[in-house]
Amino acid sequence: MRWGALCLLLLWPGCAPGEVQFHGFVMGNVAVRTTGERPPHGEGGVFVLGEERLRLDVSGATATGRMLFLAKGDLFHDAVSNRVEGDVREAYAGFRGGPLDLRLGRQIVTWGVGDLFFVNDVFPKDWESFFSGRPMEYLKRGVDAARVQYSSRPVNLDLIATPFFRADALPSPRRFLLYDPFAGVASREERKPPARAANTEVALRVSRRAAGFDLSFYGYRGFWRTPAVAASGDGGAPSAVQFYPRLVVWGASAQRNWLAGVISLEAGRYDSRDDRRGANPPIPNSEWRMLAGYQRQLAADLTANVQVYSEVVDRPPRSGAANPDRFRGIASFRLTQFVAYQNWRLSVFLAYSPTADDFFAQPEIWRRLTNRFSVAAGANIFSGRRETPFFGRMRKSDNVYVTARMDL
């Protein structure tokens, strides 16, 4: 009876119990700020994060695999703000026919070859999650989109149309100590691009294999996912407006085996459509983003990944611009060691920017205790002498975190 109701609910043709799978987990996450400072008007005292999550994951497919669905959602209690909330991580229906795959609904899309550096992956991210120690999967937010993939030997096409804009979730001043140029402004307004046909974001990837390379070309038409902030308020009380300027991105990536490792190259052209001449300070100027990476196994169960990432802005930004530096470079290093039959994982991610002179480190220890139960502990460490765009401005928000997960 329950199954029948579920099938009806999903309008699922040919649904049989054996073809629907239920999974999930329960997870606890706690992160504590170690700098002793507390954000003004913040919440949670020294706690950046304190939550319990229940993940439910339902998926199914017809016997032929032509039709499928997946729904993943979290119900969680945020102990810091004492709220119970829900989060639809993914929920889509899919169809497969011949060389075509169609998916409609909320889905997570990850493109490009970078490790935590995103050039052509223009899809929304949750940096607050990442910097407060939630597992990596929470860095990505789903998009409510229609996706069409065409696969063939000469070329693969991947087209994603998103009518509903989702911004990046940035560390909030309620949980992180952030420099805020509009701190004195009480009134803030966020203007998201309205859901209109003309505002539909379109992302395209064309990929194929050539000379041992995985080659991809990318295009995106949509909006910057981090807001521009402008002062407004005509005569009356000062107020600030957060808005998302238009953006077009073109880029390419290549990845192949090289010198007993894997080399990754990626570049993207960010065309800031609302301010192509760089005349409007709050709007980011057009820029190039480039990434080169090399990953190699140093020994059994020990892997290293080195990356160099850079952003080159077209014009020297004017004073008051969103990004003060014209050239930004960051070098990163990741080391991952599995120990004891992969029941332990020790990893560290280090990033240093010589141009901004700021630094970020994320060491983590993960341990699998049983088939279903695992724990992790780590830290987010920031440093920088000035209020640099990324790591420096987080320098008072160092935290340590603990995660425990039990699969259902």
Next chain:
Amino acid sequence: MVLLILAATGLAGASALAPAGPGVLDGAGILEKSQAAFYYPGADMSARVVMDLITAEGRKRTRVLTMMRKNLPDGWRQRYFLYFHEPGDVRRTAFLVWKHPDRDDERWIFIPAVNMTRRIAARDSRSSFVGSDFSYEDVSGRNLAADAHTLLREEKLGEAVCFVVQSTPKTAADFSRKLAWIDKATFLPLREEYYDTRNQLARVFTADRVETAGGGKAAYPTVMKRTMKNVQNGHRTEVVFETVGYDLGLEADLFTERFLQQPPQKWVR
């Protein structure tokens, strides 16, 4: 009734690698036939695999996966597809391996939590396969030309008459030599002993259950249960094929990025 094909006859490229005199099998020739029987039977294969990692104290971790394999028509090249059902935190994770005997394999991983496909570095084939006592090479085969092979003797192991072949790596490896007991009838390895660089016994492989198996058009002698034991620390990994099928007509497209993201339902159920 299923058709039994002797595995060794199925491999066209085998004779090109190490020709032996007619009717006389030397160590290399035996190993070649053994690899053909163990890693290459049929045009393709699919198995549901349960892997138990068991500590000396008896604590157990379980991995459940579907393994699919397709031989390419020329030489010893193969493609592997591995799809994880358990444990829960790696469910739907999939690996794609393009095996090249003469150079580094190409490997990709699909991480379902972020819907990401990545190429991964695959230099060290001796490293552990998903944390087990088996190495990647133990799962997909070691380049025959990397070792010198010597037929030591023939002897009975249980009921089976076996060749005993010693393989010595030509360049430094994590083992100094391997002794293999290879069934004269099926050419399957029934026992292998790996000696470490101090010539101490380090790991022992045993074929615990051999059956002529395969649900599809064809059946081949198959090691349905195998164990790799680390005799120095007592840890062992037991691998059971719950189901196995051969010559299923797995499409070449199965071994591409598309199917990493969403494998065909009928193969990974």
